[in-house]
Amino acid sequence: MKKSGYIIWTAAVIALSLILLGGCADGKENLSGAVYADSYEMDLHLDTEQKTLSGTADIHFTNRTDGELERVVVRNYPASILKELKKGSAEISAVTAEDGSPLSFSAGKDPSVVTVELGGQSLAPEESAVIKVTYKTDIPEVRDRFGVYREGKDEYYLLTFCFPMLSVFEDGKWNDSPYIFDGESTYSKVCDYKVRFEAPEDFLVAASGNETTTEAGVTEIKAENMRDMSIIASNNMEVQTDTAAGIRINNYTFRHPGYDWIDTYNELTMESAKESVEMFTELFGAYPYEELDVIQCADDGGMEYPGLILIGLPDVDPREGLMKGMENQGSGPTLCLLVAHETAHQWFYAAVGNDQYQEPWLDESFANYCENGIYGLAYPPALKRAIEIQEAASGQEVCLGWGSEEEVEEFLPKEPDKINQSYEAYKNNTDDYGWIVYEQGAQFLFELRKAMGDDRFFSMMREYYKTYCLKEAAGKDFVDLIHKYDDSKKVQRVIDRYIA
Numbered sequence: 001m002k003k004s005g006y007i008i009w010t011a012a013v014i015a016l017s018l019i020l021l022g023g024c025a026d027g028k029e030n031l032s033g034a035v036y037a038d039s040y041e042m043d044l045h046l047d048t049e050q051k052t053l054s055g056t057a058d059i060h061f062t063n064r065t066d067g068e069l070e071r072v073v074v075r076n077y078p079a080s081i082l083k084e085l086k087k088g089s090a091e092i093s094a095v096t097a098e099d100g101s102p103l104s105f106s107a108g109k110d111p112s113v114v115t116v117e118l119g120g121q122s123l124a125p126e127e128s129a130v131i132k133v134t135y136k137t138d139i140p141e142v143r144d145r146f147g148v149y150r151e152g153k154d155e156y157y158l159l160t161f162c163f164p165m166l167s168v169f170e171d172g173k174w175n176d177s178p179y180i181f182d183g184e185s186t187y188s189k190v191c192d193y194k195v196r197f198e199a200p201e202d203f204l205v206a207a208s209g210n211e212t213t214t215e216a217g218v219t220e221i222k223a224e225n226m227r228d229m230s231i232i233a234s235n236n237m238e239v240q241t242d243t244a245a246g247i248r249i250n251n252y253t254f255r256h257p258g259y260d261w262i263d264t265y266n267e268l269t270m271e272s273a274k275e276s277v278e279m280f281t282e283l284f285g286a287y288p289y290e291e292l293d294v295i296q297c298a299d300d301g302g303m304e305y306p307g308l309i310l311i312g313l314p315d316v317d318p319r320e321g322l323m324k325g326m327e328n329q330g331s332g333p334t335l336c337l338l339v340a341h342e343t344a345h346q347w348f349y350a351a352v353g354n355d356q357y358q359e360p361w362l363d364e365s366f367a368n369y370c371e372n373g374i375y376g377l378a379y380p381p382a383l384k385r386a387i388e389i390q391e392a393a394s395g396q397e398v399c400l401g402w403g404s405e406e407e408v409e410e411f412l413p414k415e416p417d418k419i420n421q422s423y424e425a426y427k428n429n430t431d432d433y434g435w436i437v438y439e440q441g442a443q444f445l446f447e448l449r450k451a452m453g454d455d456r457f458f459s460m461m462r463e464y465y466k467t468y469c470l471k472e473a474a475g476k477d478f479v480d481l482i483h484k485y486d487d488s489k490k491v492q493r494v495i496d497r498y499i500a
């Protein structure tokens with residue numbers, strides 16, 4: 001009886017959500033046999049003197065297994081990041097039940113895996129609970145996804161992979177994939193976040209979801225249907241806002257003394273973000289959130305989070321300083337392609353989720369294909385302008401990695417590696433990881449589109465996006481869908497070339 005009530009309610013919620021989430025149904029499911037976070041409430045404090053982040057995370061969850069739930073696993077990723085970097089520590093000081101009683105917990109050999117014993121508070125099937133995790137972590141001075149970068153008095157805090165998260169229990173086990181530095185390994189389902197974030201008054205804060213400064217130094221963040229949280233804070237950042245395909249794009253850039261090229265550089269960032277959002281919306285389906293934050297950062301690559309992307313400075317020598325380094329006019333085309341790549345992850349990672357450790361190709365091959373095979377080959381105005389600027393500055397012709405369809409075809413691998421392997425297969429050779437998962441994965445999608453033809457390929461991609469938007473897909477789901485649209489021998493040959 002409870003079940004049918006749930007179904008009726010779900011139908012009503014889905015009907016409403018279809019309007020609210022740009023075509024994607026609410027992703028929060030009632031998956032039997034699993035345990036995962038239903039929502040988070042966090043109260044966080046950034047101490048820029050001590051370079052620490054501290055606070056509490058209230059984690060709401062439900063026992064969806066058919067047995068008693070006696071323990072849960074919380075991931076404390078900064079503990080393993082700092083251990084690897086040998087820079088400080090990330091300590092959980094307490095875990096308490098809803099009634100305030102303390103729960104015992106212990107970290108494993110991988111310090112990011114923390115097992116919490118529910119003791120007398122164990123949960124019967126379908127029961128829900130809240131645990132409060134109190135923690136504090138040092139923030140390392142590194143140009144990386146979790147860290148602080150300083151230049152003079154200017155500070156840029158990238159606070160990602162640094163909040164306590166409930167792991168996912170599925171197929172009889174808790175996910176314990178290790179944190180990796182040269183790729184992504186987190187796996188989570190979408191949920192809602194409510195965060196109170198305290199930072200010095202002169203800091204500008206950007207985050208996944210919608211951020212509003214409510215009082216001096218305090219930012220309230222509300223994020224719905226997101227599989228992770230990211231917070232960026234800096235005393236030298238400004239923001240420009242525009243719209244594309246009905247969503248708000250906030251371009252956060254370093255505040256600078258007005259060099260000509262930096263203005264152009266920032267324009268190229270915004271323009272390529274708008275072009276990417278428009279292209280991917282048209283080809284795959286609507287972006288599921290209200291806004292996308294595009295954040296300039298001192299890291300040397302890009303990175304994706306739900307509703308937020310980090311755009312490192314391509315070709316900038318950090319020894320020259322950020323502003324001076326950005327005067328290099330050769331970085332425009334790389335910048336536009338990087339923005340396209342990270343924006344594409346909003347479709348393939350943020351919206352359609354996957355186990356990034358077990359099946360990294362499901363987000364990286366797709367993002368790389370969108371970057372080079374869709375955005376790059378279309379030569380939209382921002383990319384063209386960036387190429388013209390670079391050619392004028394260098395006096396040399398600019399050649400993109402994927403210059404034309406003919407060039408891509410010429411360099412297709414004779415005997416490709418199998419792209420659908422776990423990160424485990426590459427951990428001793430990360431060059432292979434980049435070459436196989438990114439490049440050959442994108443070549444697979446290029447060949448697949450050629451074999452299926454544009455109509456069938458994009459109809460299939462739209463169904464894939466719609467079916468798994470705000471949910472998670474496995475490689476098998478994607479291959480099944482290809483077969484549904486095209487079971488010809490020609491397409492099967494392409495699948496057999498790349499997929500084990």
Ligand SMILES: [Zn+2]
Pocket residue numbers: 341345363364367368
């Ligand atoms: Zn990527």
